[in-house]
Amino acid sequence: MRLAYSPSIKIIPVPCTGKVDAIHMLRAFEKGADGVYALGCIEGECHYNHGNLRAKKRTEQVAALLDKVGIERDRVAMFNLSSSQAQRFVEIAEEMTARILDLGPNPIKTAKKKRVA
Amino acid sequence: MIIADKKPIEEIIETIAPFEQILILGCNECVTVCEAGGKKEVEILASALRIYFLNQGREITIDEKTIERQCDHEYLEELRGRVDRYQAVVSLACGVGVQFMADKYKTLEVFPGVNTCFLGATETRGVWVELCQACGSCILAQTGGICPVTRCAKRVMNGPCGGSTKGKCEIDKEIDCAWQLILDRMKRLGRLDKYEAVAPIKDWSSDRAGGPRKIIREDVR
Numbered sequence: 352m353r354l355a356y357s358p359s360i361k362i363i364p365v366p367c368t369g370k371v372d373a374i375h376m377l378r379a380f381e382k383g384a385d386g387v388y389a390l391g392c393i394e395g396e397c398h399y400n401h402g403n404l405r406a407k408k409r410t411e412q413v414a415a416l417l418d419k420v421g422i423e424r425d426r427v428a429m430f431n432l433s434s435s436q437a438q439r440f441v442e443i444a445e446e447m448t449a450r451i452l453d454l455g456p457n458p459i460k461t462a463k464k465k466r467v468a
Numbered sequence: 469m470i471i472a473d474k475k476p477i478e479e480i481i482e483t484i485a486p487f488e489q490i491l492i493l494g495c496n497e498c499v500t501v502c503e504a505g506g507k508k509e510v511e512i513l514a515s516a517l518r519i520y521f522l523n524q525g526r527e528i529t530i531d532e533k534t535i536e537r538q539c540d541h542e543y544l545e546e547l548r549g550r551v552d553r554y555q556a557v558v559s560l561a562c563g564v565g566v567q568f569m570a571d572k573y574k575t576l577e578v579f580p581g582v583n584t585c586f587l588g589a590t591e592t593r594g595v596w597v598e599l600c601q602a603c604g605s606c607i608l609a610q611t612g613g614i615c616p617v618t619r620c621a622k623r624v625m626n627g628p629c630g631g632s633t634k635g636k637c638e639i640d641k642e643i644d645c646a647w648q649l650i651l652d653r654m655k656r657l658g659r660l661d662k663y664e665a666v667a668p669i670k671d672w673s674s675d676r677a678g679g680p681r682k683i684i685r686e687d688v689r
Contacts, residue, residue, distance in 0.1 A: 374508065377515040381522075416512070419477050420520035459522045 352437045356444035368392070368429070369402025376413045376427055383460040386451040387413075388428040390443065396433070403431060423454050469498035469589065470562040471596045472505060472582040477513070480558060481520060483579045487528070487555040492517070492581065493547075493569070494534030495561035502596055504582045505560030507534040513560070513581065529554075538565025544572050551576055604674025604681060610662060612653035617670075619646035625667045627651075 365371055368391035376387045389410055391403035407429050414424040428447065432439045484490050492514040500506025514532045521528045531554070536543045538561035551557065556577040559566045563584040570578040586598040601618045607625075608615060617623050621639045628647035631638025635648040654663040674681070 372508070374511045374515060377512060377519065381515055381519055416477065416516050417519075420516050421523045422519060459519060462522050462525050465525065 354437055354441045356441045357448040359448060360444055367397065367399050367402035368406035369397070369399055371406050371409065373409045373413050373416070376410070377416070380417070380422060380426070380457060380459060383457055383463070385454070385457045385460070386426040386428075386447060388430060388443070388447050390440070391429060391431050393431045393433055422458065425450060426454060426457070469501055469587070470564070470584060471502045471586050471588045471598070472499050472562050472584045473502075474504050474509070475581055475583055477516060477520075480513070480579070480581055481517065484517070484556055484558060487577070489529045489554045489556075490517075490531070491551065491554040491557045492530060492532050493538065493557050493559045493561070494532075495538040495559075495565050496534060496536045497539075497561075499561055499565075499582060501590065503594075505562075510534050510560055513558070538562075539568050541568075541572070544568060547573070602676075603670075603672070605671050607667070607670065610665075610667060611650050612657060612659070612662070614646060614650045614653060616646045616650065619644070619649070625670055627663070 368389050371389050376389075379387045389406050391406050392398070394403060394407075397403045410427055410429040414427050417427060418424040428450075430443045432443065492510050494500070494505050494507055494510035496506060499509075503509065510532045514530050518528075518530050521530070533547070533550075535546055538544060538559060551573055554576065556579060557569060557573075558579050558581040559569050560581040561569070562582070563580065566578055566580045570576075585596075587600040587602055588596050588598040591597045598618055600615060603617050607617070616625060620629075621637055621643075622629055624647070628645050628651075629638075632645040632648055635645055637643040637645050651663055654660050
């Protein structure tokens with residue numbers, strides 16, 4: 352289909368979203384990522400039974416933690432889709448990009464730049 | 469095992485705010501199993517704290533380390549030579565580990581990163597239950613392996629109290645009556661004779677009421 356989506360998104364492949372731990376998402380923010388989202392299989396259709404459900408909980412855990420440390424919780428999210436839903440993939444990418452543009456850059460990145468300057 | 473629960477991050481932030489070099493120290497034992505203070509929790513807490521202080525525009529060193537056990541001299545010794553570079557340590561071990569650490573490194577500020585709660589087990593993932601109060605004088609042999617000291621709110625020793633209704637405790641409908649559990653188990657074991665025997669007055673001298681306890685074993689000393 353060769354659908355276009357925002358070039359600001361960097362894809363990190365994992366065998367299952369169950370592999371994504373809270374620390375992976377947090378480190379991305381520490382390194383300056385403006386947003387992080389996990390794309391998992393549709394609920395109830397995980398090849399490993401519960402991988403996407405675990406990722407959902409971890410995403411919620413990270414969102415709650417970010418909230419407590421002064422980073423907007425909307426910067427992290429999880430979506431579910433099947434591998435054949437290219438159109439949905441693009442929709443999500445655009446939705447997340449719009450959300451992050453609305454929130455602005457990761458405040459950590461701004462704070463780091465200020466310190467260097 | 470010892471069950472602990474995470475402390476609210478706001479409380480930890482407030483505690484460590486005056487310091488510039490901090491070590492988050494995990495423990496590979498009980499607190500790892502109850503997902504409160506193992507390597508993963510250390511990484512998550514340290515990362516969240518770094519994010520918080522960076523966001524506040526403060527340059528604070530927050531390092532991570534997890535050792536095998538914080539309640540053993542030999543493992544705490546691993547830190548000698550390294551802890552000198554920190555002003556404070558947030559220990560994610562149980563209260564025993566925190567105190568051991570504070571006692572060993574006398575000029576270092578040591579703060580607890582978890583709330584140590586009780587002796588218990590994992591009922592299911594994310595649910596931990598209290599099963600032992602370490603009363604120092606175990607009566608499980610007489611009660612079918614179910615502890616009335618821990619699991620009965622009144623710690624009664626001779627059958628259920630008047631607040632036991634349909635197998636539940638009067639303090640909470642979700643809590644099983646320990647003596648109902650004991651009775652059911654004794655029936656299954658065919659040992660109702662044990663249930664009917666009047667228990668002697670329990671020796672509470674080994675319980676916590678006498679102050680901090682100590683065991684001295686000359687055979688292994």
